[in-house]
Amino acid sequence: xxxxxxxxxxxHSTQKFIALTDLxxxxxxxxxxxxxxxxxxxxxxxxxxxxxxxxxxxxxxMDWASSIKLNQWxxxxxxxxxxxWGVGERxxxxxxxxxxxxxxxxxxxxxDRRRSSSTLNPSGQPQLEDRL
Amino acid sequence: MNTTMLETCIVLLLTWLVWTYxxxxxxxxxxxxxxxxxxxxxxxxxxxxxxxxxxxHPAYQAMRTSINGRLRFAHRFNSLHLVFALxxxxxxxxxxxxxxxxxxxxxxxxxxxxxxxxxKFRIETIFSLLKYVAWTxxxxxxxxxxxxxxxxxxLYTRLRSVxxxxxxxxxxxxxxxxxxxxxxxxxxxx
Numbered sequence: 129x130x131x132x133x134x135x136x137x138x139x140h141s142t143q144k145f146i147a148l149t150d151l152x153x154x155x156x157x158x159x160x161x162x163x164x165x166x167x168x169x170x171x172x173x174x175x176x177x178x179x180x181x182x183x184x185x186x187x188x189x190m191d192w193a194s195s196i197k198l199n200q201w202x203x204x205x206x207x208x209x210x211x212x213w214g215v216g217e218r219x220x221x222x223x224x225x226x227x228x229x230x231x232x233x234x235x236x237x238x239x240d241r242r243r244s245s246s247t248l249n250p251s252g253q254p255q256l257e258d259r260l
Numbered sequence: 261m262n263t264t265m266l267e268t269c270i271v272l273l274l275t276w277l278v279w280t281y282x283x284x285x286x287x288x289x290x291x292x293x294x295x296x297x298x299x300x301x302x303x304x305x306x307x308x309x310x311x312x313x314x315x316x317h318p319a320y321q322a323m324r325t326s327i328n329g330r331l332r333f334a335h336r337f338n339s340l341h342l343v344f345a346l347x348x349x350x351x352x353x354x355x356x357x358x359x360x361x362x363x364x365x366x367x368x369x370x371x372x373x374x375x376x377x378x379x380k381f382r383i384e385t386i387f388s389l390l391k392y393v394a395w396t397x398x399x400x401x402x403x404x405x406x407x408x409x410x411x412x413x414x415l416y417t418r419l420r421s422v423x424x425x426x427x428x429x430x431x432x433x434x435x436x437x438x439x440x441x442x443x444x445x446x447x448x449x450x
Contacts, residue, residue, distance in 0.1 A: 138354055141354065142352075142354040142355065145348070145352065145354075145355075146348075149341070149344040149345075149348065150336075150341065152340070152344070153338060153340035153341045153343075153344055154336060154338075156340050157338045157340060161280065164276050165273065165276055168269055168272050168273050168276065171265070171269050172266065172269040172270075172273075175265040175266050175269065176266070188263065188266070191263055192263055192266075192267065195263070211278070211282075214282060218285075218286075218289075221289075236303060239307055239315070240303070240306070240315040242315070243315075244321075244324055244325065244328055245328065246327075246328040246329075246331035246332050247328075247332055248292075248331060248332065252289065252292055252296075254332060254333075254335055258332060258333065258335075259335070
């Protein structure tokens, strides 16, 4: 009896330890993820502050647009097109995944009635409660 | 000077956006796709019903549950989890040298071919996770690329030889089954 209790306690303490490390890892990751745009925004603000009263937004945009060369324009356009293409491809893939996963689920359930699921939605994304 | 500063800030912000919402999501989707592929192969293995390995087999259930869990929570896993997992597997008294439920159930499988296949699936899920962590951690990407290339080359050759051996074993097993079937057919009186 005492041995069983000991094992249960051991398991409980291990689970608590794992939950704690999971929390620390997720907090650390969220902190890094949020800190990056904050630091960038801070430097952006400082550079705008340094220019306040000296120049206008219109001047700034004109200066920037006139200073970049043709090859730089080409690079910006190419990057924008590549980004849009990537987003389009992702949407297409997710739509296709949603179509195919339903068929696969039906097929697998025929052979395995107790088929377990990952609970991801048909397009392969986690449910809302798992995203947090 | 300030225009350059502003431009740098915009480029940094765009880089962050591409990293977070582009690259990381792509790596996550790729990791999930690899897990789905392993789960499909596991399903096919159970469908063959080779030596009683069916959908009710404890090893199948454990493997499927493990893959489902990995699929479900893949987005939460990051390099810090990996560091904690490694450290606790060496230093935590309850976790040091412990085998997980899946590992024990795979080891309990008596048939060598089946055990080998299940072990291969288990290792593939671990490699897929390690690859995902390496692709989504800037620190690991910068420091680990040269080391990773060497290790990747070595692992590729090793896994390839393991896969070749497994295929040969499977082929020879099929030959034996075919020969037995031929003998049974020949034994049936006309």
